[in-house]
Amino acid sequence: MTHANAPSPPSEPQAPAGGHRADAGAGYAERIAFVLEVAEHLHAYGTTAQRLEGAIVAVSQRIGLDCEPWSNPTGMILSFSDPRGPAGLLDTTRVIRLAPGETDLYKLCEADRIAEDVMAGRVGIAEGHAQLRALHKPAGWRGRAMQVLGFGLASGAVAGLLRLPWLDIATAALIGLLIGVLELASHHRPRLQEASDAVAGVIAGIVAIAVSHLIAPLNLNTVVIAALIVLLPGMALTNAVNELTSRHLVSGTARFAGALTTVLKLAIGTAIAFKLAQFSGISAEVRASRPQPEWVEGLALVVGAFAFAVLFRAARRDYWIVMLSAATGYLVSRFGSQAFEGTAGVFLAALVTSAAGNAYARWAERPGALVRVPGIIMLVPGSLALRGLMNLVQQQDVGAGGDAAIAVLNTLMALVAGLLFGNLLVSARRNL
Secondary structure (H helix, E strand, O other), X not given: OOOOOOOOOOOOOOOOOXXXXXXXXXXXHHHHHHHHHHHHXXXXXXXXXXHHHHHHHHHHHHOOOEEEEEEEOOEEEEEEEOOOOOOOOOOEEEEEEOOOOOOOHHHHHHHHHXXXXXXXXXXXXXXXXXXXXXOOOOOOHHHHHHHHHHHHHHHHHHHHHOOXXXXXXXXXXXXXXXXXXXXXXXXXXXXXXXXXXXXXXXXXXXXXXXXXXXXXXXXXXXXXXHHOHHHOOHHHHHHHHHHHHOOOHHHHHHHHHHHHHHHHHHHHHHHHHHHHHHHOOOOOOEOOOOOOOHHHHHHHHHHHHHHHHHHOOOOHHHHHHHHHHHHHHHHHHHHHHHHOOOOHHHHHHHHHHHHHHHHHHHHHOOOOHHHHHHXXXXXXXXXXXXXXXXXXXXXXXXXXXXXXXXXXXXHHHHHHHHHHHHHHHOOOOOOO
């Protein structure tokens, strides 16, 4: 006899339409291992805390697990339980220490595809786990060479967008290539990796000062900033504020502190370079000149969009999406700023990019990050933060960096507001 108030047994996960149940034939430990692999991949590819945790919960539910995730930029805590078993009997908690992620759009899309195949029952959990582990394969020599080239192209393109003279553009591109080689060399050298940002600042400052002293005057600080553009943590600052507004306070605070530390190390490196030049009796010749016509800016935009497609490691078939998104974000921001005052252009660009990313994810059933991340990369305020800190160090005047700090804050607020309202305009059906 069944009492009216007796608890009902936990419901079984329903089989996906058109396929077998996602967790069919998979044990509890096997399902946990798959979710952990998905989580590690998404974290490694630079996913923000709110999207990462949402994706983990969605995958866990579809394969018959309850999961309570907690994510931060350097690790995760995942608590698992089996809703079909006795309460508390199979509870498992995993603590994972991870390095801060870097954007890798190809692997992000592949991890998303594998997870979707497993959740839909098209691929078994064991096979999906094996496919995810296969993504750990390091890039070959061609991929590493393209990354170094991407550094140089991005630095030269940013100098072109600023309409700097040809010598300034060439100097920025040269420094970018050297920094790309440094980044490549630091991947397997932990001590060098810790100091790589400061060393990059030293390289950028020394090369720029040498060119301005030996060849011709440069827009010195602007060239240094353009050369360091790929290392600037503007995306990290934006993600940090985005996480804070999403009430992921620990992750947002940690990411914000990490971004400020990166800016500080870059500024320290450039300051060391200027001091070395001063002690050596080398004086940098500085000029303020932006003589390039509009077609140079247009060409630089195309080159820069291509460079970021390379640096974000997009699949070749997705290059056109990444390049179109990056160019659209820049153009909307540029013309929006001309039509309206202040940071309205940045707000409009972030709004369009966020809405377009969600729309693409709904239509193509692929990660909206393919559109969203490239679309805001040219809007992020990392260069403003570095310029303000460089002015503060060089002039030893707190007021010198005050205007830049206010500009950074205004840009961040406009970016985050655009992202938030873009999500309201076109709701996201996917966490990525």
